[in-house]
Amino acid sequence: MPSGVVQPTDDRPTTISESGARQWLYPASFEGKWQDRRTIVNVVLMLLFFGLPWLHVGGHQAVLLDLPHRKLAFFGLVLWPQDSYLLWLLLFTGLLGIFIITAQWGRLWCGWACPQTVFMEGVFRKIENKIEGKPTKRMKRDDGPWSWDKIWRKTLKHGVFFLISAHVANTALAYVASSEVVLDMTLSDPRQHMSWFGLMFGVSALFYLDFAWFREQLCTIACPYGRWQSVLLDDHSLIVGYDYRRGENRGGSGKRRKAPDEPFGDCIDCGLCVQVCPTGIDIRNGLQMECINCTACIDACEPVMAKIGRPAGLIRYTSLLELDGAERKAVRPRTIVYAALLVIALTVFAVAASHRKITEVSVVRAQGQAVMQIDGPNLVNHFRAKLVNKSAKAVKIALEPRDGYSFVVPLNPWPVPAGETATMDIFIRRKLVDFKPGGADRPLLVFTHEGNEIGRARVPLLGPGTAAKPPIQRAGDER
Numbered sequence: 001m002p003s004g005v006v007q008p009t010d011d012r013p014t015t016i017s018e019s020g021a022r023q024w025l026y027p028a029s030f031e032g033k034w035q036d037r038r039t040i041v042n043v044v045l046m047l048l049f050f051g052l053p054w055l056h057v058g059g060h061q062a063v064l065l066d067l068p069h070r071k072l073a074f075f076g077l078v079l080w081p082q083d084s085y086l087l088w089l090l091l092f093t094g095l096l097g098i099f100i101i102t103a104q105w106g107r108l109w110c111g112w113a114c115p116q117t118v119f120m121e122g123v124f125r126k127i128e129n130k131i132e133g134k135p136t137k138r139m140k141r142d143d144g145p146w147s148w149d150k151i152w153r154k155t156l157k158h159g160v161f162f163l164i165s166a167h168v169a170n171t172a173l174a175y176v177a178s179s180e181v182v183l184d185m186t187l188s189d190p191r192q193h194m195s196w197f198g199l200m201f202g203v204s205a206l207f208y209l210d211f212a213w214f215r216e217q218l219c220t221i222a223c224p225y226g227r228w229q230s231v232l233l234d235d236h237s238l239i240v241g242y243d244y245r246r247g248e249n250r251g252g253s254g255k256r257r258k259a260p261d262e263p264f265g266d267c268i269d270c271g272l273c274v275q276v277c278p279t280g281i282d283i284r285n286g287l288q289m290e291c292i293n294c295t296a297c298i299d300a301c302e303p304v305m306a307k308i309g310r311p312a313g314l315i316r317y318t319s320l321l322e323l324d325g326a327e328r329k330a331v332r333p334r335t336i337v338y339a340a341l342l343v344i345a346l347t348v349f350a351v352a353a354s355h356r357k358i359t360e361v362s363v364v365r366a367q368g369q370a371v372m373q374i375d376g377p378n379l380v381n382h383f384r385a386k387l388v389n390k391s392a393k394a395v396k397i398a399l400e401p402r403d404g405y406s407f408v409v410p411l412n413p414w415p416v417p418a419g420e421t422a423t424m425d426i427f428i429r430r431k432l433v434d435f436k437p438g439g440a441d442r443p444l445l446v447f448t449h450e451g452n453e454i455g456r457a458r459v460p461l462l463g464p465g466t467a468a469k470p471p472i473q474r475a476g477d478e479r
């Protein structure tokens with residue numbers, strides 16, 4: 001193993017030195033069939049990440065967690081605060097999806113789809129290698145004094161890192177503030193919206209710090225998913241593993257020459273699998289929490305096996321059972337339970353989403369002077385209806401008179417733009433002589449859209465002899 005390569009130990013992560021200080025990793029670059037496949041996946045995922053904020057479905061941004069308006073748009077489905085049960089169902093379904101994927105295919109997410117791995121290994125590490133050269137050169141330069149060569153390379157690398165981080169940060173913000181807002185803010189003078197500029201700079205700086213400095217520590221120290229492994233994985237789950245039965249007794253040519261009678265395995269102890277590992281571990285030590293299943297060690301080992309005339313697969317996608325010589329089962333009780341729960345959750349979500357009301361109404365008593373006495377013998381109660389239109393087209397919501405009460409509304413039906421809410425003021429006039437005190441006078445408000453009832457509410461009138469404000473029965477409580 002070349003000097004300078006971090007040696008894994010059993011009692012502390014490879015990124016932490018004996019004194020507790022950060023130990024910088026210099027993973028070697030490599031090529032191989034898994035790397036080629038990962039490059040294709042990375043490109044597709046990056047195209048999706050950068051492209052989705054510009055895609056619109058049903059009049060809404062395809063994926064938008066609209067925090068200012070408390071809405072979530074997901075490929076045409078727009079969830080409002082009133083639909084929070086659907087959001088919880090969606091999260092529960094996603095959690096079950098993670099459970100089943102991890103139980104079946106291990107840390108597929110970490111190695112292939114996690115943004116940290118996709119950007120770190122697919123973009124930042126490649127740029128670093130281009131600008132600063134091979135790991136051994138980088139190590140030497142980092143340990144050496146400042147020189148013009150070191151200054152220009154570091155300046156260029158960190159400048160490019162920050163620019164890419166800013167682009168990633170802006171795109172990430174487009175998922176919570178919409179692509180139009182981000183574009184508008186980016187193109188206008190920063191002095192006009194300093195708070196937005198500060199937010200954008202702060203998020204960019206966070207991404208930059210992660211990719212330029214924090215790096216693999218996000219996976220090995222900060223990310224909770226690695227810890228979940230111990231409960232989500234079992235002996236049948238797919239992992240990247242070293243075939244110790246085939247590889248051991250390991251030894252290089254020197255060791256083999258010195259002990260010609262000793263039986264040796266296929267591992268020639270070249271250390272390449274450790275040199276390429278982005279988390280600095282030695283896969284030969286068995287399943288480890290730090291392994292993100294990135295497949296780099298598979299690609300590093302395959303040419304070695306080819307060179308010494310041994311079959312590929314000393315390090316491969318496998319399972320703990322297969323490494324012990326037993327058979328791996330894809331279908332087992334835990335995957336059946338996860339799959340059944342996932343199907344149930346998806347079905348409940350689909351049914352709930354398809355029966356979701358796209359127009360909703362709620363009525364409250366108007367603030368301030370909720371009751372007035374006008375024209376001498378007449379009482380007027382003032383209410384406000386909040387009209388919600390969750391659809392992608394404008395609608396008109398009408399208030400229909402019932403029970404012989406006289407309503408006054410500024411406009412009936414009341415227009416509500418697509419994906420918006422509107423407030424309808426409702427005045428109910430009642431002759432003083434007909435008024436029933438104590439909350440007994442309760443006209444029924446019925447709201448309709450295109451002739452179909454979408455909500456109703458009983459609204460107790462206030463007047464002489466009605467001390468407290470009786471509660472309004474919400475739409476749908478009484479038919």
Ligand code: SF4
Nearest residue numbers: 267268270271273301
């Ligand atoms: S790359 Fe293969 S042969 Fe080399 S040390 Fe790793 S497991 Fe052994």
Ligand code: SF4
Nearest residue numbers: 277291292294295297
């Ligand atoms: S051990 Fe292999 S698969 Fe695991 S993180 Fe290191 S290089 Fe990637």
